[in-house]
Amino acid sequence: MMSDQRVQKIVIVGGGTAGWMSAAALSKLMPKSQGDIVLVESEEIGTVGVGEATIPQIATFNERLGINEDEFVRETQATFKLGIEFVDWHKKGTHYFHPFGTHGFDLEGIEFHHFWNKLREEGSDQNIEEYSINAKAAYSGKFIRPQSEHGPIINKLGYAFHFDAILYAKFLRKYSEARGVRRLEGKVKDVNLRGEDGFIESITLSDGQVIKGDLFIDCTGFRGLLIEGALKAGYEDWSHYLPVDSAVAAPCKKIEDPIPYTRSTAREAGWQWRIPLQHRTGNGYVYCSQYQNKDSAEKLLMSHLDAPALADARHLHFTTGRRKKFWSKNCVAIGLSAGFMEPLESTSIHLIQSGISKLIALFPDKSMNPVERDEYNRLLEVGYAHIRDFLILHYKLTERDDSDFWEYVRTMDIPESLQRKIDLLESRGRFFKYDDELFNVTSWIAVAIGQGAPPKGYNPLINSLSDNNIKQSLSNIRDAIDKAVLAMPSQQAFIEKFCKAEDVYGASK
Template sequence: MSSGPVSRIVIAGGGSAGWMAAAALGRFLDSRYQVTLVESEAIGTVGVGEATIPQIHLFNRSLGIDERQFVAATEATYKLGIEFDGWTRRSHRYMHAFGPVGRGLGLVPFHHLWRKARASGLGEDYGAYSLNETAARAGRLGRAAGGGRAGALPDLVYAFHFDALLYAAFLRRFAEANGVTRVEGTIERVERDRETGDIAALLFDGERRIEGDLFIDCTGFRGMLIGEALGSKYLDWSSSLPCNRALAVPCARSEAFRPYTQSLARPAGWQWRIPLQHRTGNGHVYCDAYTSDDEAAAVLLANLDGEPLDQPRPLRFTTGRRAEFWSGNCVALGLAAGFMEPLESTSLHLVQSGIARLLTYFPRSWVEPTDRAEFNRLTALEWERIRDFIVLHYKANGRVGEPFWDACRNMAVPDSLTEKLEPWRASGRLHREHEELFTEEGWAQVLIGQDVLPADWHPLADQVEGEELAGYLKSLRDAYLRRAAAMPTHAEAVRQVVAS
């Protein structure tokens, strides 16, 4: 790395990660900086990140992207949450919905009131008190309710499903309009500075060479810069997240145009369904120790809700992360940084948060070791807390008698997850740590949805008794049902956006 100012940023690889980085850097860095992205059309991208979480709004809005143009360009639909079907036990389903559940009273979170009520035989399932879940179950979406600015969903917290390849193309156009240069070529070698060990240049297509001051590795699982060149080790999490294979296939759009993602438990893993405007995205995540690739493909194809549009595309992975996300003058994003299976739709969020953190610690002339260390610490914390949340789904399953699920239920889990679960099991208490993605409400939905109920509730919940508590729950439920019934259907809401 040169001793002068950091002005030449080179992004190795495209796809969603590369073009998200290019779009953000092109938008926020001024003319003093030169941003170059190197990619090859001959190298395919994984593109499994079609479902998102609400934080995607922060990224799109920071770039000034018009939501209507985005929805039209990426074949996007709306997402109110994720339904988990068969995880707790067969024929059971629950939803991790976005937004609040119920309404606490004073200092008492709602889930304590709900737990007290259920212990007395009162109330309905926990999800009945979520407006997002109520609307999702009815296939409704509140774009037209309550006014508000164009593109808003009043009273609902939402994310998107979209075609990841179309999103990358959309961001490419945006980035190039903001001065980012794209170079076509296959990277063949990484040249390092003999004195510092930092990356000096990328060499490709014979004699071509691109120098840089700061490099961003978006080369996928290979991690050509961060791993192969700089030696950042890969930390394997397969002991608590044993799935290591996936198959992805699109099918014709279903009549059931759901405003939520589906995660359906299968004998050796789970299947996703993601509704888009033009098709449905499907995939089967599984562990090859419990099923063969052919059996996994047969399970996937037998459970599509439309005609397949292609052959299943295989993907092999090991869940885990880099020991260092930022090493020398290289920052890893996307699959080069690690792999988190898409159970909670966090793949693109981790790219987004990595970009935001890079901008926070962006160097002037050389990388301060303390800044790099803090970047790595905060990034590791975020990855590990998301890991714990995903591990919970497997650990708390109730599919007794199936080898894969029995093994997951009996496996050891990270200490940080145990520390989260112990106070919950005892008294329903949850604590959200700094930089932790998922809220207390998100944890409560999954815990309750998978029958991990606290033994007790907060003593202040005892101030609301019997008929008063039952009436309070009924008033919440009735209000959400009325509000959802007044909303247009998901299909109507998408048509309104595309036509506007």
């Protein structure tokens, strides 16, 4: 009987964002009546929880779980995120904005940036950000949740969230437990493999409890206790292309109303993030230990906080790359155990989401048919590589040569897949997205232009439109965006009205 082969017990090892996101999503897939989901975590083991910034796809995840957005924002001290500001990345003293949503509007079926680039070549000094409602609203501290009645301009506004990852995990724990997920407190002492096929049969906790399962989800973070520790899935090291390998994080008190965007500031051996939440500001410095030591990195971070730190600095060390097999035997690695890329484009939580959705789409039975496992691994490999290339783009296009770190990343060789994209972008701003590729032409163009490498040409077809027509169209778009932004409430006003979180740290004072 086919039903005999159904996975009836899923064991998730590790809580944190990855563990509880997995538990929440799988509890929708497998109701309590059809099987058991157990999550094992230990309060003694801290979660990394630094992935506090997201990209717009997170809304789909929450929506599928049936989570009310305002409730989620309130419960996780979240703010809205319209994009990322990159400071000093092109060269010192510069900044640019990578917006969610698009630049302008396509005209005559041709992408907007070609028109902007034509005028730029003819001497216009209008920044492309003038045509992005996200950038304009972000710099004005504005936010509104787009509704169909808001019209075409505001409906171009794409948004994600900044949130407290620890609170998000707590929120999802409540959600998951209400749907029958059992949480076990305990540390894993042993991973027990089945003799005949090397599958994970059970885990033994330090108190002697043995937890059996059909499918194991490894959410144990960088160490990959199951996927690597027990199953030796292997790791592909990408530190040649993305050499930062350490991070130091420290929250600080907020000193102003939160801004609706993440800020990434390039520093001597890496970059610093600033993530504004309702109750505090998250900060961290991601750096390359080859060029800067731990103490110096911490000192640098502390000297660039808005206000004194609210907690001691936490240090992390990682190797950028990915697991060679995300799914091995009856174990799927999700989250940091699957791989790690620096949070430059806030992809950590997205990669968790992507792993979960693909696991659900290819959900196995107890036999763990290699067909589904291989397809899962193939799709994840491709997804990771696309993101890797986009991250490398930020470094490769820099003009900074003021430190050994920047000199290295500026001159390093890059993957062929990225070189092909850069060539196309540089030539005439062309970009063809793969179906499953995360970042679209707006993202690639925003970074290329921001890093000082705008396309050298544009689609020659636009020569059929007169310069006056183009100028008038662009001017109209700019005016319409300005008017729309003017009419939007501030993010703080929006939060106050719909989704104000509990006041902690005296944050509102």
